[in-house]
Amino acid sequence: MGGPGVVTVYRWELFKLRHQKRTYLGLGASILVPVLFVIAVHLRRSHERGGGFAFSDYVDKSGLAIPLVVLLFGAIWLFPLIAALVAGDIFASEDHNGTLKTVLTRSLERWQVFAGKTLAAGTYATVAILLCGTVGVLAGSLQSGFNPLQSLSGTIVSAPRATELVYFSLLIYLIPIAAIVCIGLLLSTVTHNSAAAVVGTLMASLVFQLLGILPGLGGLQPYLLSTQFNAWQGLLRTPIDWTPIIRAVWICAIYGFASIFTAFVVFIRRDVAGG
Amino acid sequence: MTDAAAGSAAPIEVRGLVKRYGDLTAVAGVDLTVNAGDVYGYLGPNGAGKTTSLRMMLGLIRPTEGSVRLFGRDPMQSVRALDGVAGFVEAPTFYPYLNARRNLELLAAFDGGGASGRIDRALSAVELTGRAADKVGGYSHGMRQRLGIAAALLRDPKLLLLDEPATGLDPGGMRDMRLLVKRLAQEGMTVLLSSHLLGEVEELCNRVAIVRSGSIVYEGEISALKRGAGTFYRLRTTDDVRAQAVCAAQTGVIDVTRARGHIEFTADEPAVALLSQALIESGVLIAELAPQTVTLEDLFFSLTEGDGTAGSGASDGAGHPDRAAGELVGPE
Numbered sequence: 001m002g003g004p005g006v007v008t009v010y011r012w013e014l015f016k017l018r019h020q021k022r023t024y025l026g027l028g029a030s031i032l033v034p035v036l037f038v039i040a041v042h043l044r045r046s047h048e049r050g051g052g053f054a055f056s057d058y059v060d061k062s063g064l065a066i067p068l069v070v071l072l073f074g075a076i077w078l079f080p081l082i083a084a085l086v087a088g089d090i091f092a093s094e095d096h097n098g099t100l101k102t103v104l105t106r107s108l109e110r111w112q113v114f115a116g117k118t119l120a121a122g123t124y125a126t127v128a129i130l131l132c133g134t135v136g137v138l139a140g141s142l143q144s145g146f147n148p149l150q151s152l153s154g155t156i157v158s159a160p161r162a163t164e165l166v167y168f169s170l171l172i173y174l175i176p177i178a179a180i181v182c183i184g185l186l187l188s189t190v191t192h193n194s195a196a197a198v199v200g201t202l203m204a205s206l207v208f209q210l211l212g213i214l215p216g217l218g219g220l221q222p223y224l225l226s227t228q229f230n231a232w233q234g235l236l237r238t239p240i241d242w243t244p245i246i247r248a249v250w251i252c253a254i255y256g257f258a259s260i261f262t263a264f265v266v267f268i269r270r271d272v273a274g275g
Numbered sequence: 276m277t278d279a280a281a282g283s284a285a286p287i288e289v290r291g292l293v294k295r296y297g298d299l300t301a302v303a304g305v306d307l308t309v310n311a312g313d314v315y316g317y318l319g320p321n322g323a324g325k326t327t328s329l330r331m332m333l334g335l336i337r338p339t340e341g342s343v344r345l346f347g348r349d350p351m352q353s354v355r356a357l358d359g360v361a362g363f364v365e366a367p368t369f370y371p372y373l374n375a376r377r378n379l380e381l382l383a384a385f386d387g388g389g390a391s392g393r394i395d396r397a398l399s400a401v402e403l404t405g406r407a408a409d410k411v412g413g414y415s416h417g418m419r420q421r422l423g424i425a426a427a428l429l430r431d432p433k434l435l436l437l438d439e440p441a442t443g444l445d446p447g448g449m450r451d452m453r454l455l456v457k458r459l460a461q462e463g464m465t466v467l468l469s470s471h472l473l474g475e476v477e478e479l480c481n482r483v484a485i486v487r488s489g490s491i492v493y494e495g496e497i498s499a500l501k502r503g504a505g506t507f508y509r510l511r512t513t514d515d516v517r518a519q520a521v522c523a524a525q526t527g528v529i530d531v532t533r534a535r536g537h538i539e540f541t542a543d544e545p546a547v548a549l550l551s552q553a554l555i556e557s558g559v560l561i562a563e564l565a566p567q568t569v570t571l572e573d574l575f576f577s578l579t580e581g582d583g584t585a586g587s588g589a590s591d592g593a594g595h596p597d598r599a600a601g602e603l604v605g606p607e
Contacts, residue, residue, distance in 0.1 A: 003387040003388065004384060004385050004386065004387040008384050008385065008387075009385070011384075012381050012384060012385075015377075015381075016370060016372075016373070016381075019372050019373060020372060097368060097369075097370060097371060098365075098366070098368035099368045099369065099370060101330070101333075101335050101363075101364060101368065102363070102367065102368050102369065102382070102426070103382075103385060104334070104335060104354075105333050105334070105335065105357060105361075105362070105363075106354075106357075106382055106385035106386050106430075107354055107355075107357065107358070107385060107386050107387055107388070107430075108354060108385050109353065109354050110354075269337070271330075271335070271336040271337060272330065272335040272336065273327070273330065273335075273336055
């Protein structure tokens with residue numbers, strides 16, 4: 001048996017997350033939002049149909065459209081906020097509690113602590129997205145039925161195949177979410193302040209959204225992080241359009257690696273003078 | 276460094292340690308050596324750089340200059356330098372939303388090497404077994420201090436670094452902490468104890484470093500520091516004016532000062548015997564002639580509030596205390 005390492009930190013970070021309210025705040029939102037959306041769809045039945053967004057015409061025909069619509073709207077602030085709740089806090093809370101000095105005087109190298117925490121923040125974001133998608137599928141199916149889904153190209157996809165595509169879409173969605181997590185980790189490491197890091201991460205996400213709608217910056221749009229939240233829509237075309245997905249991979253990698261590398265250097269070199 | 280070499284190296288060896296934050300020099304060239312078995316007091320007023328030094332010793336802060344070696348290993352190079360080392364700086368800290376046992380389980384997992392098997396014993400040693408299931412967020416300061424010691428004991432340390440372990444404790448807690456440190460020292464543990472409680476340090480420690488404005492002004496045995504300070508006497512007579520003149524003229528009697536209602540001077544015992552004879556021969560009757568005990572507190576204030584020249588003289592054990600703060604001179 002080896003000594004303590006990244007897996008040790010990772011396991012205990014997950015344990016700590018299970019004992020913190022903010023974890024359940026984020027996961028609760030992941031459950032509540034698709035449920036509320038389904039309730040809204042149900043109440044809307046007697047009113048005007050359609051909304052002009054992708055899949056809005058389909059939410060009454062197939063419950064499998066529900067998680068996709070939630071993904072679409074969640075990109076603006078919901079999922080960045082859920083990801084930031086933990087990513088922005090995971091290092092800063094150690095400063096807040098003064099526990100960084102406690103942890104760093106045990107038998108773990110700093111890089112191991114960093115890696116374990118990074119993995120835990122990523123795991124939480126992944127769980128939140130998959131949970132939201134699963135609740136969306138279940139609640140949507142109860143509301144509108146487990147029916148075939150019309151793709152963005154107009155073709156009809158069987159319900160089982162559409163379910164597969166929903167989960168693949170969730171995985172593609174995790175690419176920009178991972179970049180958001182990295183930005184949250186960077187702000188958490190740099191600011192040492194949980195609130196500043198969480199809000200800062202959300203603000204960064206919103207700034208990308210704003211840049212995308214500013215006139216004259218159209219050429220910038222394909223390279224904005226916010227744009228990559230729509231990459232999953234390539235899966236819902238026939239044939240699958242891989243271009244936005246591949247672009248999302250490398251653009252998010254740039255944002256993500258730049259953030260995580262900077263966070264790593266800051267964490268490794270920082271003086272733990274407080275707490 | 277091999278494990279064998281690490282075993283023979285001094286538990287703590289600090290050389291030329293400097294930490295600057297911009298224009299502010301928090302630690303200005305600290306040199307100290309803590310030998311195996313020492314209970315070493317690290318003293319200094321607030322802001323003298325004690326905690327910054329301790330953080331550098333534990334690898335939490337990167338020194339601007341100089342080196343720290345724990346059993347021959349550099350804590351900035353690898354956390355392996357902390358093998359056999361435990362302690363805390365400032366107040367020990369834990370996750371408030373976890374109970375004490377969970378906190379210790381977490382730290383034991385981070386320690387490895389069978390630390391988890393020591394949790395019950397550590398809790399018992401600090402008498403927290405009955406409160407182990409309570410969340411640390413509800414702990415008093417004293418309980419956290421004790422839990423800090425328990426967390427340190429998990430590592431089965433050979434060297435314990437404690438920063439103000441008794442601060443904020445009630446008298447009973449301070450006594451318990453003192454007894455615990457004493458017991459650990461008797462079991463062979465080397466202890467570096469940073470403290471403001473000079474009586475505690477005097478009782479527990481065999482050696483001290485006194486730090487002032489980031490620099491060590493004395494390092495060595497407490498007994499040597501006291502010896503170097505010499506013995507001073509308090510004299511009351513029927514005629515203090517004549518008595519002062521007799522004292523000043525007497526060989527071996529130095530630093531004669533006249534205070535309100537008495538005279539103070541420094542001398543060794545033979546000189547005092549001759550002085551008493553000279554006083555009588557001069558027609559001065561002695562009402563009181565008594566040696567005054569020099570406490571570590573006297574020495575501390577002399578070295579940290581004097582003119583700053585105490586260090587060079589004191590570092591070889593020749594320090595010379597103020598008899599009352601601000602009244603008397605520093606070292607010879």
